[in-house]
Amino acid sequence: KAGVTQTPRYLIKTRGQQVTLSCSPISGHRSVSWYQQTPGQGLQFLFEYFSETQRNKGNFPGRFSGRQFSNSRSEMNVSTLELGDSALYLCASSLFAGSSYEQYFGPGTRLTVT
Amino acid sequence: DQQVKQNSPSLSVQEGRISILNCDYTNSMFDYFLWYKKYPAEGPTFLISISSIKDKNEDGRFTVFLNKSAKHLSLHIVPSQPGDSAVYFCAASGAGTASKLTFGTGTRLQVTL
Numbered sequence: 001k002a003g004v005t006q007t008p009r010y011l012i013k014t015r016g017q018q019v020t021l022s023c024s025p026i027s028g029h030r031s032v033s034w035y036q037q038t039p040g041q042g043l044q045f046l047f048e049y050f051s052e053t054q055r056n057k058g059n060f061p062g063r064f065s066g067r068q069f070s071n072s073r074s075e076m077n078v079s080t081l082e083l084g085d086s087a088l089y090l091c092a093s094s095l096f097a098g099s100s101y102e103q104y105f106g107p108g109t110r111l112t113v114t
Numbered sequence: 115d116q117q118v119k120q121n122s123p124s125l126s127v128q129e130g131r132i133s134i135l136n137c138d139y140t141n142s143m144f145d146y147f148l149w150y151k152k153y154p155a156e157g158p159t160f161l162i163s164i165s166s167i168k169d170k171n172e173d174g175r176f177t178v179f180l181n182k183s184a185k186h187l188s189l190h191i192v193p194s195q196p197g198d199s200a201v202y203f204c205a206a207s208g209a210g211t212a213s214k215l216t217f218g219t220g221t222r223l224q225v226t227l
Binding site for chain 1: 148150155156157158159160163203205213214215216217218219220
């Protein structure tokens, strides 16, 4: 069974630009969560989508948004990029949402904002 | 505020010995706890989990202990192997927000020969 895939793996953007990251969950998984990992803040929850609906949201500004498609693939978008948005963005999928199912992570997208 | 804390940023253990990684939490609403292992340039890999109704869960060389009164959990790896060298994160979630994991800052484990 293929794991969680994320594209692109690396990305360099300039301040003020916007970026879209993509995540394909494990086949059959319907829940997709996004996390940001930085050296200073560690792994922080961004949001979770299940059946194309956002179910949970972390404490990030509105510049961070996401969506999920009917095939469970998900995208996250960051508008008006800031230097502090440089991070590893991780996507995780799980079978269900709303219960304690383990999440399986993709390799991440390394975003560098210059 | 840091609701999940791993106070030891690094740990070095000899091959064959026990590795004990610790994690403390402050939010009493957390009811499910997980440990993940992370290698460089990879996403975290799920290792083992425990529900708050239990105080111990074993899976092969990995055992997680939960002390709810102390809001403390630990991961024991016995015996430690060089391939266990990685960064270990503990994570927690609460009822109703099970998909929203709160992570600790990680402990880098090095298993030496």
